[in-house]
Amino acid sequence: MNSDRIEGNWKELKGKAQRKWGDLTNDDLDKIEGSRKELVGKIQQAYGKSKEEAEREVSDFEKSH
Template sequence: MNSDQFSGKWKQIKGQAKQKWGELTDDEIDQIDGKREELVGKVQERYGIAKEEAEQQVAQFESSCHC
């Protein structure tokens, strides 16, 4: 899924994102608003992981999300 598709489907997949990364707040999920890099940054920050790990998690999420 490219970044335009990700952004366009955000309203459909944000519930799945909330399930995967339960430590993200509803406000953070709303702030992300379909911006992939924003999601990577929030996951990295909230979970204290390296950017590469956050990128990998988001890529895996993109390929497995049901949208």
């Protein structure tokens, strides 16, 4: 899945993202609006992960959805 597809399917994927990253609020996910870069940033903030770790998690999420 590429980043365009995340944006295009964000309404569908938002719930799955919330289940995976439960510390992200609905407000956080609404602000992300399917932006891969924003999702990576929010994961970094919420979980104290490095950019590389957050990128890897988002890549894994993309592959599985």
